[in-house]
Amino acid sequence: MQRLRFSSLLPQFRCRLFAAAQSKASAATSTTSGAAKLDSLKSLGLTDKLNFVNGERCDGNGAAFDNVYPASGHKTAAVRESTASDIDKAVLASKEAFTKWRETSPLERSLKLGEAARLIRARLQHLAAVEVLDTGKPIWEASADIEACADTLQMFSGLAHTLAGEHVHLPGGSFYYTRREPFGVCAGIGAWNYPFQMAVWKSAPALACGNGLVFKPAPLTPLGAVQLAEIYAEAGLPAGLFSVVQGGPDTGRALVRHPDIAKVSFTGGVAGGQAVAEAAGRLIRPVTLELGGKSPLIIFADADLDEAVRGAVLANYLCQGQVCSNAARVFVERRILDDFVDRLLRAVAGLRVGDPMLTETAIGASISSQHAERVLGYIGSAEAEGAKRLFGGDRVEVPGLETGHFLRPCVLANCSDGMRAVREEIFGAVLTLLEFDTEAEAVARANATEFGLSGGVFTRDLARAHRVIGELQAGSLYINTYNSYPPGVPFGGYKMSGFGRENCAESLRSYSQVKSVYVECAGIQLPTVP
Numbered sequence: 001m002q003r004l005r006f007s008s009l010l011p012q013f014r015c016r017l018f019a020a021a022q023s024k025a026s027a028a029t030s031t032t033s034g035a036a037k038l039d040s041l042k043s044l045g046l047t048d049k050l051n052f053v054n055g056e057r058c059d060g061n062g063a064a065f066d067n068v069y070p071a072s073g074h075k076t077a078a079v080r081e082s083t084a085s086d087i088d089k090a091v092l093a094s095k096e097a098f099t100k101w102r103e104t105s106p107l108e109r110s111l112k113l114g115e116a117a118r119l120i121r122a123r124l125q126h127l128a129a130v131e132v133l134d135t136g137k138p139i140w141e142a143s144a145d146i147e148a149c150a151d152t153l154q155m156f157s158g159l160a161h162t163l164a165g166e167h168v169h170l171p172g173g174s175f176y177y178t179r180r181e182p183f184g185v186c187a188g189i190g191a192w193n194y195p196f197q198m199a200v201w202k203s204a205p206a207l208a209c210g211n212g213l214v215f216k217p218a219p220l221t222p223l224g225a226v227q228l229a230e231i232y233a234e235a236g237l238p239a240g241l242f243s244v245v246q247g248g249p250d251t252g253r254a255l256v257r258h259p260d261i262a263k264v265s266f267t268g269g270v271a272g273g274q275a276v277a278e279a280a281g282r283l284i285r286p287v288t289l290e291l292g293g294k295s296p297l298i299i300f301a302d303a304d305l306d307e308a309v310r311g312a313v314l315a316n317y318l319c320q321g322q323v324c325s326n327a328a329r330v331f332v333e334r335r336i337l338d339d340f341v342d343r344l345l346r347a348v349a350g351l352r353v354g355d356p357m358l359t360e361t362a363i364g365a366s367i368s369s370q371h372a373e374r375v376l377g378y379i380g381s382a383e384a385e386g387a388k389r390l391f392g393g394d395r396v397e398v399p400g401l402e403t404g405h406f407l408r409p410c411v412l413a414n415c416s417d418g419m420r421a422v423r424e425e426i427f428g429a430v431l432t433l434l435e436f437d438t439e440a441e442a443v444a445r446a447n448a449t450e451f452g453l454s455g456g457v458f459t460r461d462l463a464r465a466h467r468v469i470g471e472l473q474a475g476s477l478y479i480n481t482y483n484s485y486p487p488g489v490p491f492g493g494y495k496m497s498g499f500g501r502e503n504c505a506e507s508l509r510s511y512s513q514v515k516s517v518y519v520e521c522a523g524i525q526l527p528t529v530p
C-alpha cells in the first residue's frame, strides 16, 4: 500500500526502472551461496547491529534470532533481541534527548524532519532494496513505498508549525490559553508488511510534536528501521531521540510496560492490539491501534468494468496480498458477473510472479513458509466449503529462488459469506467473488463483519457512490479506486480494526496533549455567603 504515487503505472503493474537499485540489490541477493550472499549484505552495512540506542547501532543483549530473505529463505542476519535492560537504556536515552527536543522551535523540528525526507529521497534505491530484503515485495512497490515515506515526512515537517494552542478572552481582561505539549517518550510497534513505512508513520508525527520514540519492528522485518534511525541522526536529531529495539511480542510487552513510556502506537493483528490496549489501559496510557481487516469492494453494474477490474487488482494483490486494507470480499452485481470475471482473470493472469529484485516482477514472495502455508490452508478450506478456484492459489517455482515461497495470485468463485476464507483475514493474495442483486443487500453483507478498516465502491452513479460510502462501517473508503493513500489522507479503522488515525494532521495532534491555563486579571470574587 504505498500508498501509491505511481498510480498511473499501476494498471499494468509496470514499474519505474530503478536500474541502480536493482544492480545493488541483486549484488546483495545473489542466490548462489548463503555465505557469499551474507558477505555482500554485510558490505552494504545492512545486517550488523540492528538495535539503535543513544545515537548508535548496537546489538541487543538477548538471544539471537535468524532473519531470512523471504524470496530465497537465506539467512540475512542473526538479530540480537533487546533485553529489558536494553529497552530501559533506549527509553532513558530518548527521555534525555526529549528534554532538549521539546524546547526546540517548530522551525528547527521542521528543518530537521525536512532534511530526513531529503536523505530518504537521496537513498531511495538503497532503502528500496532493503525493503525488498525485509519483505520479499517487488522492487517497484518497495520503491513507491519509500518515496511515499519521504513525502509523509515532508508533510509532517510542514505540519510542525501548525501545532498551536488557542487564546480566549474572558470578562474583565481575564483569558485562558491552551498549549499543545508532547507526551515524552512514545513507543511504536510495527507489523511486517510495510516495515519502513510504519517506522515513518509513527515517528514523523511523534517527532514533529517534540516527542521521542522507541520503535520495535516486527521480528520478520528487522532491517529497515535502523536505516531510518541513521537518517534521523544524520539529519541532526538529538542522539537517542529515536531508538530501535528488536524482538517479538515479549520485547513489545516490555516496551509497552516501561514506566517512562507515555503513549503507544501499535500496528498488527487484533490479538496483539487487544493485549497492548489492556497493558496500556492498566497504566492509563493513550493508544493508537491500527489492526486487521476484511474489507468489501462493491462493484455495481453501471461501473466502468475495466476500471473496476484494476481496482480489484489493487485491492487484492499488492505486497502479495499482505495488506491490511485489502478488499478480499469483492461483491459484484449478478448481471455483470460473467463479464467482470472474464476481464479479471485476464488481468490477474498478466501479473508476473517472480524475483522481487527484477523490475518486471509484479508479485514477490510470501513473508515466510508458515505464512504461505497459512494462505494455502485458507484456499483449501474454501474449496472444501464449495468455492471454485478460477485462477492461481498454487505455488510457483522461481528459477534461482527455489527455496523461496511464491504463490500465484488466487481468484475464488462460488463463495458465500459464511465461509471461513470469506470471514477471516487471510492476509494473502486471495480474492473471493460474491454476487449480489440489490444495493441494500450489498451494503448489509459488506457490513456484516467485526472489522471496519476499509472498503470501496465502483459505480458511475455519484449519488449512489456517496450513499453507499455513507453506509459502510469503515474508516478508509474509496470511490472508483482502491489502496491509494497520499500523505494527508487519514488512515485507520472502525470496529475491531482499531482507533486513531495515521498519515494526517489528526495523527500529529494525537501525539500531543492539551494543557489549559486560566489567567485571572480582574481579581478573585468569592461567592457572597448569605
Ligand code: NAD
Pocket: 189, 190, 191, 192, 193, 194, 216, 217, 218, 219, 247, 248, 249, 250, 251, 252, 253, 256, 267, 268, 269, 270, 271, 272, 273, 275, 276, 289, 290, 291, 292, 293, 323, 324, 325, 425, 427, 453, 493, 497, 498
Ligand atoms: P502481530 O500482531 O502478530 O504483530 C505486530 C507487532 O506487534 C510485531 O512487532 C509483534 O512482535 C508485536 N506484538 C505482538 N504481540 C504483542 C504484545 N502482546 N505486546 C506487544 N507487542 C506485540 O501482527 P503481524 O503478523 O506482524 O501483522 C499482521 C497483522 O497486522 C494483520 O492483521 C494486518 O491486518 C495488521 N496490519 C494492520 C495495519 C493497519 O494499518 N491497520 C497495517 C499493517 C498490518
